[in-house]
Amino acid sequence: MVHAIRIHETGGPEVLSWDEVNVGSPSEGEILVRHTAIGLNYIDTYLRTGVRPLPMPSILGLEAAGIVEEVGEGVNHLSVGDRIGYADMPAGAYSEARVMPAKIAVKLPDGVNDQVAAASMLKGMTAQFLIRQTFRVEPGMTVLLHAAAGGVGLIASQWLNHLGATVIGTVGSKEKADLAKAHGVHHTINYQTEDFVERVNEITGGEGVPVVYDGVGKDTFYNSMKCLSPLGMLVCFGAASGATDPLNIIDLSTYGSIYVTRPVLFHYTASRPALESCANDLFSVIGSGAVKIEIHQTYPLENTAQAHRDLEARKTTGSTVLLP
Ligand SMILES: NC(=O)c1ccc[n+]([C@@H]2O[C@H](COP(=O)([O-])OP(=O)(O)OC[C@H]3O[C@@H](n4cnc5c(N)ncnc54)[C@H](OP(=O)(O)O)[C@@H]3O)[C@@H](O)[C@H]2O)c1
Numbered sequence: 001m002v003h004a005i006r007i008h009e010t011g012g013p014e015v016l017s018w019d020e021v022n023v024g025s026p027s028e029g030e031i032l033v034r035h036t037a038i039g040l041n042y043i044d045t046y047l048r049t050g051v052r053p054l055p056m057p058s059i060l061g062l063e064a065a066g067i068v069e070e071v072g073e074g075v076n077h078l079s080v081g082d083r084i085g086y087a088d089m090p091a092g093a094y095s096e097a098r099v100m101p102a103k104i105a106v107k108l109p110d111g112v113n114d115q116v117a118a119a120s121m122l123k124g125m126t127a128q129f130l131i132r133q134t135f136r137v138e139p140g141m142t143v144l145l146h147a148a149a150g151g152v153g154l155i156a157s158q159w160l161n162h163l164g165a166t167v168i169g170t171v172g173s174k175e176k177a178d179l180a181k182a183h184g185v186h187h188t189i190n191y192q193t194e195d196f197v198e199r200v201n202e203i204t205g206g207e208g209v210p211v212v213y214d215g216v217g218k219d220t221f222y223n224s225m226k227c228l229s230p231l232g233m234l235v236c237f238g239a240a241s242g243a244t245d246p247l248n249i250i251d252l253s254t255y256g257s258i259y260v261t262r263p264v265l266f267h268y269t270a271s272r273p274a275l276e277s278c279a280n281d282l283f284s285v286i287g288s289g290a291v292k293i294e295i296h297q298t299y300p301l302e303n304t305a306q307a308h309r310d311l312e313a314r315k316t317t318g319s320t321v322l323l324p
Contacts, residue, residue, distance in 0.1 A: 003324075004095035005304045008057045010050030013305040013312075021059065026072035026099050033084060033105070034097045037118035039063030040299075040307050040320040041151065042215075042240055047091055048308065051243075054091060060304075061093025061322075063122040065114035068105075075102040083108045085279075087122035088266055094304060096324045103272060106279045111287045119319035120155060120293040122265065124282040126237070127156040129268040131163065132281065134261060135211040135233045139164030142204055144196075144212040144227050146220050147240065148185050149176035154318045155291055156213065157184045162290040168203055170196050170220070172314050179317055183292075191220070200227040208256075211235060218242035222251075230256030237263055295321050 006019045026032050044060050046052045054060075065085040068078050078084065086093075088104040108117050130152075131137045137160060145160065147153045148169025160167045161184030169185035171177045177188035189199045200209060208229035214220050217239030224234050236244060252258050269275040285291040296318040299307040310316050 002096035003302070004059045004092075004098075005061070005301060006057050006059045006094075007048060007054075010048065013048070013308040015048065016060070016305045016308065018302050019057075021095065023095075023097050024099050026070050026075075026102075028073040029075060029102055030072040030099050031068050031075060031078055031084075031102045031105060032070035032097065032099050033064075033066040034069050035064045035066040035093070035095065035324045036114040037065050038093050038301060038322040038324060039087070039118040039120075039122055040304075040311060040316075040322055041122050042238060042311065043122075044094075045308055045312055046239075059092045059095050059098070061095070062089060062091055063087040063118060064093040065108060065117035065121075066097075069097070072102070078102055078105060078107070083114065085112070085114075085117035085121045087125055088269065094301060094322065096301070104275070106276065109283050109287065112283055115295055115321050116286065116293045118321050119295045120282065120286065121279070123151040123319060124155050124286070124291070124293070125269060125278045126152050126265050127159050128278050128281050129263065129265060130213055130235060130237060131156060131160055133268060134235050134237075134263045137163050137165050137211065140166075141211070142166040142168065142209050144168045144170070144200055144209045144224070145185075146170045146191075146212070146214045146216045146224070147172075148180040148188070149183075149317045150215070150240075151316075151319050152215060152238075153180070154183045155293070158291045159285060160184065161186075162285065168200060168209070170216075176317060196220070197223050197226045204229075208232060213237065215239075216241050217244050221245065225251060225255045225258060225260070228255055228258045231258065232256065233259040233261065235261055235263065294318050297321075298323055
């Protein structure tokens, strides 16, 4: 038996229950991994509240690092003792150990320790697909990134800066603005006190930006469209403030023949070559020092409810790791 954070019903952080669960043994295509560090992500709150439904009861968590303890039949790319990381469905990372599909795990390179992997695989591979695949940012572009001091935000800020882009980042406080600036954001906008459409207009001399990365959702979605230059792309990749209002397709023409997309990491890493390429790109910017992964908060796994409260209250910055 091991301990895990499980939900038996959807709801607030109080439904996160510290349970003893049976781990079992790996079947064909599976591994048993003992976790050393677990990542906290905003999507975990969608799973907890039922925005993204799970069968009950379910262990939450999509991102972790650990050591392979057993390998099932037909698993050729991993061996007992390997240090691995992963970021994908099925949920189950909020546990001391678990049995999981081997195909979503990658071996961690020496330069990426377990806590860094748990702090960066989901958020960093998200940054990778957003800025290298969904809309490929080129040097000299000016881009708008919402929640620039958050988990995805601080990684994407550094990576965009490294690519030679001018980064405009929105943040919810003065402290977060300072943090975003220290991580590569050139222009910060406090969207709690300033009109970000006006500010983007000023900064770009009325041109707008070719791409907006919006993980905030409801509160920013429509105004994000107004920040785009003609033929620009709104990449709506999350909804921290709530689900967006329905899109009226005529607005795509109103704002300049723009594009709107709602991409998901797991679709970009669905095949093994795609996963390895995305993870290797992330490990390479971490290894070169272009992107530094800082862990700003840690919580004992048993206290995950507090971590969820802090994340939803906008009290966290950068990455958060849960320690089993
Ligand atoms: N599509 C994908 O595949 C994918 C993958 C990973 C993450 N995501 C999405 O990316 C976004 C960021 O994820 P993350 O884990 O890195 O979280 P995070 O950015 O660390 O936390 C969310 C941030 O959103 C901002 N925010 C704005 N309005 C908010 C509100 N009403 N309530 C709570 N927060 C609000 C807050 O920053 P300020 O205080 O600065 O506003 C907060 O810190 C989330 O929407 C997540 O779902 C999507």
